[in-house]
Amino acid sequence: MTALVASHSKPQPRPRRRAAGLLALAGAASATALGGPAQAEPPMTPAQTKAKVEKLYHEAEQVTEKYNGAKEKAGKAEEALGELRDEAARKTAALNSARNRLGSLATRQYRSGGVDPSLQLALSSDPDSYLNKAALAERAGSRQATAVAGLAGQMRAVERVRGAASAKVRELTAAEERLRGHKKTIEGKLAEARRLLNSLPADQRDALLRGGDHGGGTVSRAVPRGSIKAPNARAARAVAFAYGALGKPYVWGATGPNAFDCSGLTQAAWRSAGVALPRTTYTQVNAGTRVPRSGLAPGDLVFFYGGLSHVGMYIGGGQMIHAPRPGAPVRVAPVDSMPFAAAVRPA
Secondary structure, eight states, X not given: OHHHHHHHHSXXXXXHHHHHHHHHHHHHHHHHHTTSSSOOOOOOOHHHHHHHHHHHHHHHHHHHHHHHHHHHHHHHHHHHHHHHHHHHHHHHHHHHHHHHHHHXXXXXXXXXXXXXXXXXXXXXXXXXXXXXXXXXHHHHHHHHHHHHXXXXXXXXXXXXXXXXXXXXXXXXXXXHHHXXXXXXXXXXXXXXXXXXXXXXXXXXXXXXXXXXXXXXXOOOOOOOTTSSOOSSHHHHHHHHHHHHTTTOOBOTTOBSSSOBOHHHHHHHHHHTTTOOOOSSHHHHTTSSEEOOGGGOOTTOEEEETTTTOEXXXXXXXXXXXXXXXXXXXXXXXXXXXXXXXXXXXXX
């Protein structure tokens, strides 16, 4: 009996070994699920890196156009706010003048008052003169009532202008918040693109930066300047401006004269011809007459991708001048180097 009890009181090693094995398996599974010592992702090939970089540039350009739109709205809101503040200042000055006039009238009446009108008539040595003065006082009272009503109207006008200014402040604040968000997104995508580019050997990186626009087309030489006539003088001036911008750097949000983004270039080119285009690609596409791809003429705006996130200026011969992306200056490229979406003739 004693031996039996002793045998049951001995430690049992096998369950411990099984528990340890289970813990090890669980740890390995957890490490894999949490990104631990699992197999590392294989490095991207140069072709995959190029595709990823192009995708990041395209995404950054989409957000750049949103940034441009928010910046334009912020500028208009700021301008309107300045006008409202000026108007409020003018109306406040007029209100203060009206208050001063009304105060002077009230002071004069107080100084001449205090005696009952009927007693003034009874004591007057010249009743006819008094009655004439009383009639003038009545008319003065009517003018005072009018002045009071006008003062109240002016106060309401000042409050309306101040309310409109407060609304513009809120609108401007919201636009500036969107600007900051878009800027952060753009800079993040461009930083990731630079990181990927820097991971490539120098020769491959340089080839990618020299290479095609967005979709991988090859950069072509410009058609001889003036060899294809623009449909009108304004279009000719816009095309001449675009030729003059060749080689200038791409900077997102820039509208010249030393750097451009894609819609900044087309806006500046047509502005030089006396035509005011809106700021963004998705508003410029509605700033003229739509033309089919087969009917393109120099000066036409050509838009790309489903979201209309890129624009260039057609110069003839199947070519355009555009600001492609960071690291690629304003250049000539084939229209078919990117997915064509629409074309517009501004003038």
